[in-house]
Amino acid sequence: MNTESTRNQLIAHAQRLIQTRGYNGFSYRDLAQLIGIKTASIHYYFPQKEDLLLAAVQEYRARWNRHVESMPGSLTAAQKLQRYVDLCTEAIGSAEGVCLGSALAADLMTLPGCVRKDLQDFYRANETWLAGVLEQGNRDESLPEQADPQAAARSFYAAIQGAQISARLFKNSDRLKDPLDTLNSIEIHAAA
Amino acid sequence: MNTESTRNQLIAHAQRLIQTRGYNGFSYRDLAQLIGIKTASIHYYFPQKEDLLLAAVQEYRARWNRHVESMPGSLTAAQKLQRYVDLCTEAIGSAEGVCLGSALAADLMTLPGCVRKDLQDFYRANETWLAGVLEQGNRDESLPEQADPQAAARSFYAAIQGAQISARLFKNSDRLKDPLDTLNSIEIHAAA
DNA sequence: GTCTATAGTCTGATAGAC
DNA sequence: GTCTATCAGACTATAGAC
Numbered sequence: 092m093n094t095e096s097t098r099n100q101l102i103a104h105a106q107r108l109i110q111t112r113g114y115n116g117f118s119y120r121d122l123a124q125l126i127g128i129k130t131a132s133i134h135y136y137f138p139q140k141e142d143l144l145l146a147a148v149q150e151y152r153a154r155w156n157r158h159v160e161s162m163p164g165s166l167t168a169a170q171k172l173q174r175y176v177d178l179c180t181e182a183i184g185s186a187e188g189v190c191l192g193s194a195l196a197a198d199l200m201t202l203p204g205c206v207r208k209d210l211q212d213f214y215r216a217n218e219t220w221l222a223g224v225l226e227q228g229n230r231d232e233s234l235p236e237q238a239d240p241q242a243a244a245r246s247f248y249a250a251i252q253g254a255q256i257s258a259r260l261f262k263n264s265d266r267l268k269d270p271l272d273t274l275n276s277i278e279i280h281a282a283a
Numbered sequence: 284m285n286t287e288s289t290r291n292q293l294i295a296h297a298q299r300l301i302q303t304r305g306y307n308g309f310s311y312r313d314l315a316q317l318i319g320i321k322t323a324s325i326h327y328y329f330p331q332k333e334d335l336l337l338a339a340v341q342e343y344r345a346r347w348n349r350h351v352e353s354m355p356g357s358l359t360a361a362q363k364l365q366r367y368v369d370l371c372t373e374a375i376g377s378a379e380g381v382c383l384g385s386a387l388a389a390d391l392m393t394l395p396g397c398v399r400k401d402l403q404d405f406y407r408a409n410e411t412w413l414a415g416v417l418e419q420g421n422r423d424e425s426l427p428e429q430a431d432p433q434a435a436a437r438s439f440y441a442a443i444q445g446a447q448i449s450a451r452l453f454k455n456s457d458r459l460k461d462p463l464d465t466l467n468s469i470e471i472h473a474a475a
Numbered sequence: 476g477t478c479t480a481t482a483g484t485c486t487g488a489t490a491g492a493c
Numbered sequence: 494g495t496c497t498a499t500c501a502g503a504c505t506a507t508a509g510a511c
Contacts, residue, residue, distance in 0.1 A: 259391055
């Protein structure tokens with residue numbers, strides 16, 4: 092157990108705590124108990140809680156981008172969208188948490204101001220990627236035609252974020268399926 | 284200024300504070316200062332913060348239902364949906380807050396357990412109403428055909444909730460328009 | 476690096492005067 | 494009904510021993 096290990100444990104548990112309880116819903120005491128150290132030791136790595144927050148957000152964002160961008164370019168738009176939804180379903184882990192992005196966006200007004208930009212960047216990265224997939228869908232015809240892929244991407248991303256929150260409220264991960272099912276049902280209906 | 288007046292002020296300000304900062308993001312001190320009394324006086328009306336929360340939720344839910352159900356039955360489904368979006372846009376007030384339902388759902392794991400059922404009821408009431416409107420849309424053809432109105436209603440409601448959160452993040456109420464624009468764009472495209 | 480000890484602040488909540 | 498005064502507990506954060 093060297094320095095890196097404790098630091099990484101702190102970031103990983105902080106991410107999970109933010110996803111389940113929100114930034115203001117956990118304390119250094121909670122975090123310390125989870126990995127069996129004292130609160131003062133956390134301050135060695137992250138003098139202020141704000142420092143921990145920034146590190147947690149940046150690591151999460153980098154890891155999320157790696158997951159999304161590692162999708163093979165050879166997939167159809169429909170396949171990419173399905174994999175994206177699968178990633179979002181994994182992220183909530185048994186319907187106990189929500190994406191770090193939406194968890195923090197919900198707490199926005201009580202957060203240190205410096206994270207707002209990072210959160211906006213995270214949102215925009217997701218929306219831009221989704222817009223690209225919807226544009227591909229217009230070309231490869233694996234998805235229903237979208238007149239405004241940008242607006243549709245913002246709307247779909249919002250639906251996924253909202254679905255994560257309601258999945259937790261109803262303890263039912265199936266709610267993550269609704270947005271994509273609804274998007275696809277237009278095609279199903281057209282084919283019927 | 285009789286009892287009712289102070290009590291009503293407390294509920295109104297509590298609702299606004301929950302919508303902007305979350306249940307754990309404001310204190311009795313904040314609330315007392317807003318209406319010019321001392322914290323001890325709040326305890327006269329609401330001995331525990333939990334009591335205030337329940338009162339705020341129930342009043343909000345009743346008022347919301349009145350607004351939604353007061354829509355003339357003679358409207359087309361498309362008109363009802365537009366009015367619903369307008370209500371949701373008003374509710375966030377200059378993009379500083381979100382609906383009380385999504386604000387609390389986001390804080391769910393740190394809330395007293397007794398509100399979970401009320402929140403679920405609030406969600407279901409909205410989703411049921413929206414499903415009815417989408418079914419009407421299938422009949423009056425003012426909206427694109429929905430193969431599964433229930434799933435589409437859950438998806439649309441989730442999109443509105445998510446859009447409220449991102450509207451605050453980007454300080455841009457226009458994000459509330461995306462879900463309905465996307466829903467309607469299918470028809471626009473078909474007409475083009 | 477991790478600890479003990481503690482400072483200083485905020486929190487929800489209570490007792491009792493008026 | 495509203496106040497003053499106060500409590501016990503939790504919180505972030507710091508100083509300094511080891």
